[in-house]
Amino acid sequence: MFQEERIYEIVNMLKDRRVLSNQEIMQAFQISRDTARRDIVKLVNEGFAIRTHGGIALPAIQDEVKDYKKRLSINSEAKIRLGKYALKYISAGQTCFFDVSTTIQVLCQYLDENVLAFTHSLDNMEALAGKQGEVHLLGGKLEPKNRYLYGSKTIMQIEDIRFDIAFLGAAAIAADGIYVVDDEDACIKRKVAERAAFVCVVADGAKFNKTSSFKVISFEKVDVLLTTQEPPLSVKESVKHTGTTVEVV
Numbered sequence: 001m002f003q004e005e006r007i008y009e010i011v012n013m014l015k016d017r018r019v020l021s022n023q024e025i026m027q028a029f030q031i032s033r034d035t036a037r038r039d040i041v042k043l044v045n046e047g048f049a050i051r052t053h054g055g056i057a058l059p060a061i062q063d064e065v066k067d068y069k070k071r072l073s074i075n076s077e078a079k080i081r082l083g084k085y086a087l088k089y090i091s092a093g094q095t096c097f098f099d100v101s102t103t104i105q106v107l108c109q110y111l112d113e114n115v116l117a118f119t120h121s122l123d124n125m126e127a128l129a130g131k132q133g134e135v136h137l138l139g140g141k142l143e144p145k146n147r148y149l150y151g152s153k154t155i156m157q158i159e160d161i162r163f164d165i166a167f168l169g170a171a172a173i174a175a176d177g178i179y180v181v182d183d184e185d186a187c188i189k190r191k192v193a194e195r196a197a198f199v200c201v202v203a204d205g206a207k208f209n210k211t212s213s214f215k216v217i218s219f220e221k222v223d224v225l226l227t228t229q230e231p232p233l234s235v236k237e238s239v240k241h242t243g244t245t246v247e248v249v
Contacts (some may be wrong), residue, residue, distance in 0.1 A: 001029060002109050003123070005074050008041055012078065014049060014058045021055035038126075043152045045145060072197055078204045078228045083107040085249045086167060086202050096163040097192050100148040100185070100192060101169025103202050118161060120154055122147040122189060143184070148186040158191045166196035170203040172212035173227075175234035177219055178203075179212035186214040192223045205229030205248075219244045 001009075006029055010100075013020055013028065025036045040056050043049040083106030090096060092114045097105050100121040108127035117128050120138040127136045140154035168189050172179040178201055180186050182197040193199050199221055205228040219242040225231075226247050231239070241247055 002106070002127075003039060004079070004106070005085070006031070008045060008076060010012070010039060010043065014056070015211065019052060019055060019057045023079075024055070026063045027152065032036050079103040079106045082202050082226055082228065082249050084110055085247075086200060087111065087152050089165060089198070089200055089224070095162065096129070097161075097166040098145055099168045099189060099192070099201065100124070101167075102156065103204065104167050107167060107202070118163070120149045122149075137241055143182075146185075148185070150188055154188060158188070158195055161195060163167070163192065163196040165198045165200060166192045168199060168201050168216070170201055170207050170216070172210040173201075173203060173207045173225075173231070173235060174211070175238045176215070178216045178222065180214050180216055183214045186216045189216040195216045198223050200224045200226060202226045208232055208235065 007102055008023060009029070010020070022033065022036055025031070025039065025215070027035060030163055037097065040049070040051070043056060044051055048175070049058065079102055082103050084108045089108060090111065090113050095116045096118065098108055098117060098121065105121070105127055107125050108124045111128065111131055114133040116133060117131070117135045118138060119125055119128065120140065125137045137170040138149060138157050139152050140149035140151040168178070170178045171181045180189065193216070199217075201222050201224070201227070208229070208231055217237050222242070222244045223246045224247060225239070226249055228249055231246060236246075
């Protein structure tokens with residue numbers, strides 16, 4: 001069971017019991033103490049659980065937990081579908097970049113080709129651990145909320161690598177390109193796109209209805225956009241002139 005699926009079940013358990021111990025989580029999912037700790041940290045950091053002595057408890061605002069449970073359930077299905085579909089673009093022996101993204105994390109979990117993998121995401125690194133091929137974690141300063149490394153050191157390392165394919169995430173998709181919330185994240189994605197022979201953006205259809213602050217790249221830099229619903233007319237018109245292939249999964 002992957003982390004997202006486990007967290008969904010933990011939220012269900014919290015709704016019923018209101019309090020869970022570390023040991024109960026470990027026993028329920030047959031996981032190690034370290035894995036349980038990572039699940040707990042993710043829930044607490046998201047604000048959907050609070051720490052107690054030896055475990056976690058349901059926060060006072062239960063509506064947020066219900067919203068999270070619903071969103072996680074819907075998004076998990078789409079993420080698994082997109083992640084599995086994206087595997088068709090990977091061939092053995094390629095040098096691949098895997099961006100920080102919960103959907104791309106799923107891709108990493110299902111990856112079964114022998115590739116040279118690079119990522120700056122701690123969650124991707126965990127998903128890729130034990131896979132065939134080599135896995136490299138790019139260094140830098142830790143962004144604790146989304147668990148990725150960034151900064152000048154990260155950019156310098158990327159500049160020395162030529163990727164056969166890069167899988168990039170997005171916070172929002174507009175007619176003029178791909179957007180994210182954080183400028184540091186945008187800088188990394190932009191540099192990776194420059195160094196990649198083929199760029200595949202993987203984002204669910206909800207991203208068409210969102211806005212974000214920092215532009216990463218225009219569609220001229222995107223070879224394939226994998227998504228879960230037909231893009232709005234403005235995006236369709238834009239990609240028609242850039243040669244970007246849109247695949248609705």
